[in-house]
Amino acid sequence: xxxxxxxxxxxxxxxxxxxxxxxxxxxxxxxxxxxxxxxxxxxxxxxxxxxxxxxxxxxxxxxxxxxxxxxxxxxxxxxxxxxxxxxxxxxxxxxxxxxxxxxxxxxxxxxxxxxxxxxxxxxxxxxxxxxxxxxxxxxxxxxxxxxxxxxxxxxxxxxxxxxxxxxxxxxxxxxxxxxxxxxxxxxxxxxxxxxxxxxxxxxxxxxxxxxxxxxxxxxxxxxxxxxxxxxxxxxxxxxxxxxxxxxxxxxxxxxxxxxxxxxxxxxxxxxxxxxxxxxxxxxxxxxxxxxxxxxxxxxxxxxxxxxxxxxxxxxxxxxxxxxxxxxxxxxxxxxxxxxxxxxxxxxxxxxxxxxxxxxxxxxxxxxxxxxxxxxxxxxxxxxxxxxxxxxxxxxxxxxxxxxxxxxxxxxxxxxxxxxxx
Amino acid sequence: xxxxxxxxxxxxxxxxxxxxxxxxxxxxxxxxxxxxxxxxxxxxxxxxxxxxxxxxxxxxxxxxxxxxxxxxxxxxxxxxxxxxxxxxxxxxxxxxxxxxxxxxxxxxxxxxxxxxxxxxxxxxxxxxxxxxxxxxxxxxxxxxxxxxxxxxxxxxxxxxxxxxxxxxxxxxxxxxxxxxxxxxxxxxxxxxxxxxxxxxxxxxxxxxxxxxxxxxxxxxxxxxxxxxxxxxxxxxxxxxxxxxxxxxxxxxxxxxxxxxxxxxxxxxxxxxxxxxxxxxxxxxxxxxxxxxxxxxxxxxxxxxxxxxxxxxxxxxxxxxxxxxxxxxxxxxxxxxxxxxxxxxxxxxxxxxxxxxxxxxxxxxxxxxxxxxxxxxxxxxxxxxxxxxxxxxxxxxxxxxxxxxxxxxxxxxxxxx
Numbered sequence: 001x002x003x004x005x006x007x008x009x010x011x012x013x014x015x016x017x018x019x020x021x022x023x024x025x026x027x028x029x030x031x032x033x034x035x036x037x038x039x040x041x042x043x044x045x046x047x048x049x050x051x052x053x054x055x056x057x058x059x060x061x062x063x064x065x066x067x068x069x070x071x072x073x074x075x076x077x078x079x080x081x082x083x084x085x086x087x088x089x090x091x092x093x094x095x096x097x098x099x100x101x102x103x104x105x106x107x108x109x110x111x112x113x114x115x116x117x118x119x120x121x122x123x124x125x126x127x128x129x130x131x132x133x134x135x136x137x138x139x140x141x142x143x144x145x146x147x148x149x150x151x152x153x154x155x156x157x158x159x160x161x162x163x164x165x166x167x168x169x170x171x172x173x174x175x176x177x178x179x180x181x182x183x184x185x186x187x188x189x190x191x192x193x194x195x196x197x198x199x200x201x202x203x204x205x206x207x208x209x210x211x212x213x214x215x216x217x218x219x220x221x222x223x224x225x226x227x228x229x230x231x232x233x234x235x236x237x238x239x240x241x242x243x244x245x246x247x248x249x250x251x252x253x254x255x256x257x258x259x260x261x262x263x264x265x266x267x268x269x270x271x272x273x274x275x276x277x278x279x280x281x282x283x284x285x286x287x288x289x290x291x292x293x294x295x296x297x298x299x300x301x302x303x304x305x306x307x308x309x310x311x312x313x314x315x316x317x318x319x320x321x322x323x324x325x326x327x328x329x330x331x332x333x334x335x336x337x338x339x340x341x342x343x344x345x346x347x348x349x350x351x352x353x354x355x356x357x358x359x360x361x362x363x364x365x366x367x368x369x370x371x372x373x374x375x376x377x378x379x380x381x382x383x384x385x386x387x388x389x390x391x392x393x394x395x396x397x398x399x400x401x402x403x404x405x406x407x408x409x410x411x412x413x414x415x416x417x418x419x420x421x
Numbered sequence: 422x423x424x425x426x427x428x429x430x431x432x433x434x435x436x437x438x439x440x441x442x443x444x445x446x447x448x449x450x451x452x453x454x455x456x457x458x459x460x461x462x463x464x465x466x467x468x469x470x471x472x473x474x475x476x477x478x479x480x481x482x483x484x485x486x487x488x489x490x491x492x493x494x495x496x497x498x499x500x501x502x503x504x505x506x507x508x509x510x511x512x513x514x515x516x517x518x519x520x521x522x523x524x525x526x527x528x529x530x531x532x533x534x535x536x537x538x539x540x541x542x543x544x545x546x547x548x549x550x551x552x553x554x555x556x557x558x559x560x561x562x563x564x565x566x567x568x569x570x571x572x573x574x575x576x577x578x579x580x581x582x583x584x585x586x587x588x589x590x591x592x593x594x595x596x597x598x599x600x601x602x603x604x605x606x607x608x609x610x611x612x613x614x615x616x617x618x619x620x621x622x623x624x625x626x627x628x629x630x631x632x633x634x635x636x637x638x639x640x641x642x643x644x645x646x647x648x649x650x651x652x653x654x655x656x657x658x659x660x661x662x663x664x665x666x667x668x669x670x671x672x673x674x675x676x677x678x679x680x681x682x683x684x685x686x687x688x689x690x691x692x693x694x695x696x697x698x699x700x701x702x703x704x705x706x707x708x709x710x711x712x713x714x715x716x717x718x719x720x721x722x723x724x725x726x727x728x729x730x731x732x733x734x735x736x737x738x739x740x741x742x743x744x745x746x747x748x749x750x751x752x753x754x755x756x757x758x759x760x761x762x763x764x765x766x767x768x769x770x771x772x773x774x775x776x777x778x779x780x781x782x783x784x785x786x787x788x789x790x791x792x793x794x795x796x797x798x799x800x801x802x803x804x805x806x807x808x809x810x811x812x813x814x815x816x817x818x819x820x821x822x823x824x825x826x827x828x829x830x831x832x833x834x835x836x837x
Binding site: 019033041059061063064065073074077078148150151152155157159160161162163168169170173175177182185187189190194197203210212216218221222229230233235236238240242261340342346353355356358369377378379381382383 | 675
């Protein structure tokens, strides 16, 4: 063994992980969060918007609740750190311009319906022939080929067809979606991974790839163990009640809700029942000793309506006397998993997130304000996440980006006058 | 599609040659290294029979019979890896772990912060034997801060991140995603992206680094606009069920059969008229009150009741196909059974792969939802390992131990 051979301690460089990587992102439903991950680690991400602006500019919420292209907070968040050019990809001259830009790029991320980029002669085959190291990532609802490739889709429809929607909500009503365009975001996250994998290959051997991401299939990765339940046990998993058994699920408390997982089964949970009951006993809850009887350690009992009601009778008075923060603190003291259902407002008060300097302030030139938003989604010691610039104004960088590609400022003006950019 | 258990690695796999010492278990850790393994990384899962990865004991099991090598939950997250049993609490284990790490590019763990340090396998320790290591730790709250020692599950991560609170029907308790969602997509994808970026940095500079992923932080990153609505406008968003701003109606409607539903989103007047046509243009729905998107949004609850009364007798798949033919965004709310048995698009993409597992037999795995063309690789090559299945193989390949040394270490309770 050569354990003593090496000496050096942890490296201290503050480098840029994706330095020198140039990404062209075609603005659309898909791709924004993928581009955001690249920008955060230092790639140069250029957003290609139609002259009328990306549709994300019309997505709320808005600064001061006032809809305007430069006021969208969704846009401000997803596109922070990027530059923007305008370009009409429907226009043949615009397509020529795109080709010239693409020739100098390492990565293209696009989410146009399958076949649309090819119909503009801007598809992977069109561009890779002269640029074999190009990584070209296409994100669509269903992939580039297949029987459903022409289907219309929204986030809700993708959650439905991908199988996650069926697992969400309440057993006594229709399935209910998880918040916040998670199908689209799932596709973007996998697209970022696929793009990064392909960059490693392209930088090693000069061969690029066409990365084909299907949002429906991405959603299917989120169904947990439901596929295996069906295949191995013939059981079709369904949505479960907010409190599937005593000690597990969402409980109301004085100022909101908490989630608790102190049940005698599931992943490693057996050891949590006792400390939870101890907390109730120490807190003077009437009848808490009853919960120490052995039957409470069997799922056969805790999943019954009778058990749930008996548990609620002891637990709810205790919960309603305490805030979610107090319950959280107590659970940490007694060592069992209980967590507040934080609201967005709570996140800003979290001592943990404060300690981690999670939220960052990004200027918003259009309003002169500063926008506080989530910062690094992961911490890399040597190559930290940075937001180099606010989200761009529409076409803000036309005059900066086009000239190095051989367009004089006069030509840029001319293209603008013709509505190409 | 059935692949042989010993399919040859495709030279096109982008992570071929990357070695991962995987101390991950249960959720996020195992899924992250699976993503790397599927794309060619050589992942050694370090586990021990003295304190099992609890997913080995988690349902579902092959034929419903419990067994540490029979869990489908475990299998799904650990295919393509080799299993080395190493009892890290044994005093002789650490030097073996460090020897494995010395030959690795990546070390991954998702223990409660402080655990790896207590085992003598913290980042500083590891740098002594492998200065350019990429060392990723994944935990609920990150490695420092007042709550860092609090452990949790995907559900608690979603709760701490406000994703849970924001999901559900207004007026009812929050319903979340119904799963441990952060463990399945947000955290592993962010973690894998960070590792890949660090690999690139290393190949350019020769330097490794430490990556600290807090599951809460990668999950909150997915609800940025809700955070901004509060920090900028002081607005705390509330649950809105299946409603979507700007689309009306947007909902989930009952169909023929037990617990059968269809999701429909109407994004413009044209698709609204197409929906009306398909539903037979009932008078109640063609009324002027629903003519514009704004009026439909204003009367969405009433509208949804009326639509439900027209979809209730329809076959979900037939209705979806007819609506799609009219250009309406509609999708059956599919069950896992539907995804496996019925969905022709997932079939077309070969999403489900059946591998021959030594104890479970032919069993199901899901392929990564990305195809790296133009010639996509076979990403699923080996089924999940039995506990310790590759202990001898790894000891010979990566640790340079002879048979008798291995026997001794097993007898001593080290390689167990």
